[in-house]
Amino acid sequence: MRHGRHVLVMMAALAAGSVATEASAGSVQRSVTNRNVSIETVVQFGDSVQPVTIEENSRINIARVIQVGGTGTADATIVQNGTRNYANVIQVGGITNAVIGQSGVSNTAGITQIGNSTNALLLQIGDMNTGTVRQFGRFNWLAIFQFGR
Structure with a gap:
């Protein structure tokens, strides 16, 4: 029954325009989406x-990605279009790549990366933008773009 509920949630998320990757063997994915609120969590x-990859287009969008990998690559992309957008990415791996794009009145994003090579891109378009990035690695790359409407 639990598997059937997970399939129904996945189908509803896809129908509402919220897309996430297939779950790997060591992963948990939960999502709730409607016109007013979209919540997506991937561990x-x-x-x-x-x-x-998470794309959310509700009035309030909340996305969280936690990836704890070995020496391989961890990639996460979050795109949010709504009035209020909240995104959080936590990654541990040999190479970590995070991209967050937000468009709305109020945007909040946080990225934490631990790895040999860490790469982050944060784009926020809105009147109230807040972004934090923490990178712990030998080779760190970061670009932040914040624009008011």
Whole structure:
């Protein structure tokens, strides 16, 4: 029964325009989406975490990605269009890549990366933008773009 509920949630999320990757063996994925609120959480762990893409277009969007991988690559992309957008990415791996794009009145994003090579891109378009990035690695790359409406 639990598997059937997960399939129904996945189908509803896809029908509402929220897309996420297939769950890998060591992962948990939960989502709730309607016109007013979209909440997506993906947690992955293991040596080969899969790339994650989340797109949310509700009035209030909340997305969280946690990837704990081995020496491989952890990739996460979050795109949010709504009035209020909240995104959080936590990654541990050999190479970590995070992209967050938000468009709305109020945007809040946080990225934490631990790895040999960490790469982050944060784009926020709105009147109230807040972004934090923490990178712990030998090779760190970061670009932040914040624009008011």
